Amino acid sequence: MCGIVGLFLKNDDLRPRLGEMLTDMLITMTDRGPDSAGIAIYGDEGEGAKITVQSADPTEFDGLDAALSTEIGAPVDMKVIDTHAVLTLPAGAADQAVEVLEARGLRIMARGAAMEIYKEVGLPKDVAARFGLRAMGGSHGIGHTRMATESAVTTLGAHPFSTASDECLVHNGSLSNHNQLRRKLAREGFTVKTENDTEVGAAYISSRIAGGATLGQALEGTLQDLDGFFTFVMGTRNGFGVVRDPIACKPAVLAETDDYVAFGSEYRAFADLPGIEAAKVWEPEPATVYFWER
Amino acid sequence: MNADAGITTLDLSTTELREVNETLQSARPGNRRYEIVNTRGAHAIAVGLDAPIEVTVKGSTGYYCAGMNKQATIRVEGSVGPGAAENMMSGTVIVDGDASQYAGATGHGGLLVVKGNASSRCGISMKGIDIVVHGNIGHMSAFMAQKGNLVVLGDAGAALGDSIYEARLFVRGEVASLGADCVEKEMRPEHLDLLADLLAKAGADAKPEEFKRYGSARKLYNFNIDHAGEY
Missing domain, CATH: 3.30.70.600 (Ribosomal protein S10)
Structure with missing residues (x-):
């Protein structure tokens, strides 16, 4: 079990509040993943x-x-x-x-x-406080609370994983063909740093994007080439994508208003979002790719 | 608590979930009505009730809402997370919004109505419950369903009724695919009567004649010696 949260802003007026909104969502998901937490935030782009x-x-x-x-x-x-x-x-x-x-x-x-990643071992509220996540602004961000299954509880084993510039992935589930895929990707020049299954998933998606695939096509590819359970949320410089495996036993909820698209492992994560009462809320379909790009 | 107008309000922002559930579980039979506010997607709201009381849950919930229900009528004015009305024995659960996976799982009796869509594994291993879904249901619904009725006004996802026993499945829309040993069956007059009754109870605006019935081909009940070589 793990917790995932994500927020993609459509209304730039909310940018200063991104960290605050995402932090509340992350802390709400503590009981799904109390051993480590991490966040990828797409902040202001400089020179x-x-x-x-x-x-x-x-x-x-x-x-x-x-x-x-x-x-x-x-x-x-x-x-x-x-x-x-x-x-x-x-x-x-x-x-x-x-x-x-x-x-x-x-x-x-x-x-x-644009992307910065902060992750550490510990309770989500403590990790958020250490990094001052609440004060961070940006256009979109993804957070993860981890209950480890496939590799050790370490800083590097926490999510999000980034295997290419401005790309990151968070995962709830477990992959069963990651060792084979790790070797295959290494031959293609995409090496991963840890024993973690999710990092292999991230490298797979990065390899597809590097080969010319769009975010949507790369996520589509996970349905053919990855074996196991997954609900993935992926971030790119200008986009945000979601895909679940065909069995879809790892929970996922999406919410959309004129101001934002939000992802949560559970509806609880949305409870404090502005305008959530009137939002379109739905469960993403199995084996179906959803993505938003600005 | 606000006992005005005969309705007791239980506020989850000021009262612990365990206390809210204990209040409902110790309710005596009678015309007692309760409402639960500030749900914020919390888990296990209104579980284990055992009295003919009316409970309105004002907002969306998380996992296992209205689980193990006996006798009570529980209405959720929102959507429910995984495992809603799981293992219901009797009573009624009405969800105004959508239901996540395995709604009504293992239910022995009572009626579950989902006004929106229900996702995967709806009615898995149902054992006598009646489930009426006004929208669509997801894949692997009614897997190993043993008894009871599942009525779907919309479409059904892949592998409907896989390894089904004696539950009856009625679907008005498209079925993506039938699971192992699940087949379309003849709609006889008694099925039309049953369906009319369930649709009326669920407040569903549909005609029994518009549905198709699915059930067990009963080929998995006994070992088939002709297949011995396949193992």
Whole structure:
């Protein structure tokens, strides 16, 4: 069992409230997943690329911006939040920056023009407070509360998983062909960092998008190529998608108003959303792809 | 609690769910009416009732709403999460909105009415309950259904009535596919009478003649020696 929440704003006036709305939804899903929590937030896009890194020892962030700037020969802006830091730098230097950061032993959580990922072990309310999620604004975001089944309870085993720029995936369920698929994807150049099944699902979708598929086509592909149980919610720079396996035993509810599209593992997650009484609320059909793009 | 006009209001924003359910479970027979407000999708609302009382749930609920009901009439003015009216023995549960998966599962008696759609596994392993869905139902509905009646005014998803025993299934719309050992059956006068009665009880505006009946081919009841080589 895990909890998923997602929010895709159609009304830009709500952008400053994205973090607050998503945090309340996330905390409501605590009893579906009390061991870890994470959130991917698509915030304001600046000039450069954003790289979110994590370290169990945040003193490693001391002087990181200056050191990275010297290595890549470009200006670096750094925002440290608890065990995570978001580095903003010129997009052209991002590949080199990732190499430098990984060589220093830092874990890359996310990269992209808009997306930042924060995830840690612990109760969702504690994770949200550590990162100040409530104060974050943005256009859309996805959150996950984890009750681990397929791999250990660690920071890297928490969701969301990102395997490409501005792409992330959260999952409720378990995949049974992930080892085979992991090897196949590795041969195609899409490597994953953990033993986790969901990360393989994320890499699969990223590989399809890299091969020219749209978000909708990539999600459609999961129905053919992934074996197991899944309710997936996927985020891209400008989109938000949902797909459930044909058995559809992992719960899912969608709500839509003129202002937003919301996803929740349960209706409870929507209880505080503005205008929810008048929203269109429905259960996504099995083996059916839903996505919204701006 | 507000006992005005003979209705006792139970507020889930100020009263623990367990206390709300204990109040309903200890209600004495009579003309007692209750309403539950501020549901906010909570689980296990109005479960285990055992008296002829009327309960109105004002809002959508989470898992297992109105489960294990006996005698009570429970109306939900909203949608219900998975397992609504699960294992009902008697009484009536009416859902104004949609029902999530396995609504009415394992029910032994009583009537479940869903005014909207019910999703997958509706009436799974039903054992005597009557279920009337005004909209559509999802896949694997009435799986291993043993007894009772499932009436669907809309369409049914894939594998309807898989491994069914003696429950009767009536569908007005399209059936995506029938499950193993489930077949279309002749609609006899007694079935039309039964259907007319159920439709009336469920406030459904449909004619019995518009439905098709499905049930067990009874081929899975006994081991077929001709198939021994397949195992």
